[in-house]
Amino acid sequence: MNRQIVITFNSTHSAMAAEDIFKELKLDFELIPTPREISAECGFALLVREMDIAEIFLICNQNQIKYDNIYQIKYNDGGKEYEKSD
Amino acid sequence: MIYLDNAATSFPKAPGVADAVSRFITDIGANAGRSSYSTARQSSRIIYQTRMLLAKLLNTDNSSNICFTMNTTQALNIALKGIVKPGFKVLTSPYEHNSVMRPLRQLESQMNISIDFIKINNYEINWQHLKKQLEQKPDLLIITAASNVNGYLLPYNKIARMAHQYDIPVILDAAQVLGSNPVDAKDFDIICFPGHKGLLGPMGTGGLYVSDSISLQSLMPGGTGSRSSSEYQPDDMPDLLEGGTPNLPGLAGLQVSLQFLLDTGIETIAARKLLLTSQFLQELAEIEGIIIHSPISPYLQAGVVSFTSLSCSISDLAWEFDRANIACRMGMHCAPAAHKHLGTYEVGGTLRFSPGYFNTPADIESAAKLLKGMNK
Structure with a gap:
């Protein structure tokens, strides 16, 4: 349940491009409905498991992935929070 | 039927296109870019992969700057109406289709733009004159890559290079060349193209590539699945120019045809x-009374042959071809400007034959034989 990251995108094309790269890198990820807690902008986002936020930033920047925002999921008291990373 | 009207639309389509269209409607059917359930994901990936194949064909890494439209006409309207401002000076060629001329004439009356034409005599550009025209700093150059009337292949790369020396943006109408002639995104500011002609895909598909140097307005703002909390069209490409549900069955077909083209090689298709x-032009040259209105040299040809006859009207010829079940096109070909330039406007146009990749020498032989019989 730890180290889960959600990435939002400016367009479907960017999300699909990211998906292609993540597949190639064999990351553990899935396309999910964008959590309403973080954004009402897009229908879907990418959830990546077992990755550090720094690694995700590096992968996105190295592969010129056009993301909107990157969030770390934090679990507490039975609930969860999405912490935005800059 | 012998189909020789590929300049209008290609037929047959690439193998697998019809199956892909049908499969999309039967088995997938979901909208793209809006949801994350499995078939919606499949739809999104179809669009993404089709865009990536086009990026490969246009030799660009900038795939998000390729936007889908219904056809070339829509792409050209988005391009022209997104760029042109009141009083603009636009330079174009005398070979333009109405998909360029009609938007230009509309902008001429609505925005008081001026339209000037490159001088071309006997398929030779008057480069000296073009240089003078460019020195007058037109705001925009828009040219067709090849004439849909007679196949004349304009030196579009050289013209674009020259215009860029004067910092003039260039829009290329690639309707008659994409899929058989190389078009590199780096050489143009905007490229407009159909999916249903040389790309061998379904009707209702087309698009435009827009370089980063150009910023366009959306002519049709609407839902994109992105930035959905805003009532304003997103600035991000490709969504900026893709409001509304796209022709997904068509794009599923286009994906298959693009893969076929890339596997086959556009050089093979052009050859x-x-x-x-060339075979048809040779046959025509042997028939007395036939006047060819197309360039003969293969270096100047994109694969379209136009002619008239001294002994028969083109409508009588077209009728005979209809009866023989040979498909060709008679008339103005939606390009009155080109016919005026060629001197065929007053006689009502020409008879046009445009072979495609799936035609055979026997098809050409049949058409030529019928023509020889009519012109005896």
């Missing part, structure tokens, strides 16, 4: 088309 075009 087949030019072989058949």
